[in-house]
Amino acid sequence: MAQNGKLANDLVQKLERDIVTGVLKPGDKLDERSLSERFGVSRTPVREALQTLAGSGLVATMPRRGTIVASITVGELIEMFEVMAELEAMCARLAARRMPRADIENLIALAGECDALQEHSDADAYYEANVSFHEAIYAGCRNSFLERQTKTVRNRLAPYRRLQLHRPGRVKTSNSEHEDILNAISTGDADTAGRLMRQHVAVQGEALNDLLAIVPRGYLEPLAG
Amino acid sequence: MAQNGKLANDLVQKLERDIVTGVLKPGDKLDERSLSERFGVSRTPVREALQTLAGSGLVATMPRRGTIVASITVGELIEMFEVMAELEAMCARLAARRMPRADIENLIALAGECDALQEHSDADAYYEANVSFHEAIYAGCRNSFLERQTKTVRNRLAPYRRLQLHRPGRVKTSNSEHEDILNAISTGDADTAGRLMRQHVAVQGEALNDLLAIVPRGYLEPLAG
DNA sequence: AACCGTTAACTGGTATACCAGATCACATAT
DNA sequence: ATATGTGATCTGGTATACCAGTTAACGGTT
Known part of the structure; x- marks a missing residue:
């Protein structure tokens, strides 16, 4: 469906798996720069991945305040x-x-x-x-x-x-x-x-x-x- | 939900409205550069908007082949x-x-x-x-x-x-x-x-x-x- | 005239540089 | 000691430059 670049899609898969399986827990911070150097790519595909995940609701992004694994009420x-x-x-x-x-x-x-x-x-x-x-x-x-x-x-x-x-x-x-x-x-x-x-x-x-x-x-x- | 930057969110709103109301019809091309100059912003927020729309399925993006308003079978x-x-x-x-x-x-x-x-x-x-x-x-x-x-x-x-x-x-x-x-x-x-x-x-x-x-x-x- | 290959222009994908808001620590005043 | 204000720093948001795949046009060949 959401067809981004290859790098971004790989990241979506990995992060989604980590969230769904509980490696990443609700509330955990997802820092763009940390992720980009951890996966050896620039911030751009990282941002794309995070936005895709935000679209499906798995992470929540607050402007200027960063992205976290979504927690709900x-x-x-x-x-x-x-x-x-x-x-x-x-x-x-x-x-x-x-x-x-x-x-x-x-x-x-x-x-x-x-x-x-x-x-x-x-x-x-x-x-x-x-x-x-x-x-x-x-x-x-x-x-x-x-x-x-x-x-x-x-x-x-x-x-x-x-x-x-x-x-x-x-x-x-x-x-x-x-x-x-x-x-x-x-x-x-x-x-x-x-x-x-x-x-x-x-x-x-x-x-x-x-x-x-x-x-x-x-x-x-x-x-x- | 999908909280991108302000510019990107505005674009999402505008494009979504145009698609939902039929101003943009299924199959219409959405060129990143055209959109960016038409709205007076850089390609970055345009891309973010298109990705968000792709996430909800309103547009379809094929790698290296561009983005169009989603048409379905x-x-x-x-x-x-x-x-x-x-x-x-x-x-x-x-x-x-x-x-x-x-x-x-x-x-x-x-x-x-x-x-x-x-x-x-x-x-x-x-x-x-x-x-x-x-x-x-x-x-x-x-x-x-x-x-x-x-x-x-x-x-x-x-x-x-x-x-x-x-x-x-x-x-x-x-x-x-x-x-x-x-x-x-x-x-x-x-x-x-x-x-x-x-x-x-x-x-x-x-x-x-x-x-x-x-x-x-x-x-x-x-x-x- | 039809076919094919080369190539140039177009369009996305990625990286990087720069800007601005938010946070937090430290210093200062009460 | 506490509260507050200011500034350094962290983190995202935006712009731009560069790279790579795709497409299509053009010209040469058969």
């Missing part, structure tokens, strides 16, 4: 999860109607992978498998615009979503929900698939309190900025 | 309308549950404005009123992230959406649909509001053929790019 967190749940629900609903048999077989395999990894309590490995499962459903909706849109919002939420897995018992629950979603998609029950996915992704009630309780300092903006 | 058009319908449906659904009485009064007034303008067959005036009506519903969902997201997609579709109004009879139908949506929101019937809004926005079946038939040359990419 509690309100925004709730808003974004609300939208995320709906986008994923739409993916699941469409996937139930459009996903070819062969892709469903693959989805079954991915669900099995999640299931296998749940035992080992290796949070990172499980997280990756979980991402693959969800992305397979995005792809299954056969709407690449929706797929991209969904991934963008998910990336934006990644730093916070990752935290959920550290809640005891969450992985087990999550896995059984996968099973039900998979069944609905497999049988072509679009409404059920959408409803289950919405609930699977939504963060509300107790779950919201739990999440907020384990968000580290700095991940959320103070009430007065 | 028929497939993408269908995909984007599908997502648009769902986003607006979500707005309507949430608005039915959350919109304060005072704002609903305002929404009623806006619907009346559309109704009044429908007679005069002034397509542009009606279009503006129509936008106001829809935006009031976006605001009514009380989720500013969803509101922004929805506006972004709408802007992206604006060049094509505007064409729909030139279909004879469309304005009248559209207006009566507004009435029904308004009623659903006013009575707090979330499901109905969402369903009606989805149908109101969706472009499918005959309506899709009609739209495609009046899209000017150049608005859609040829099958082989």
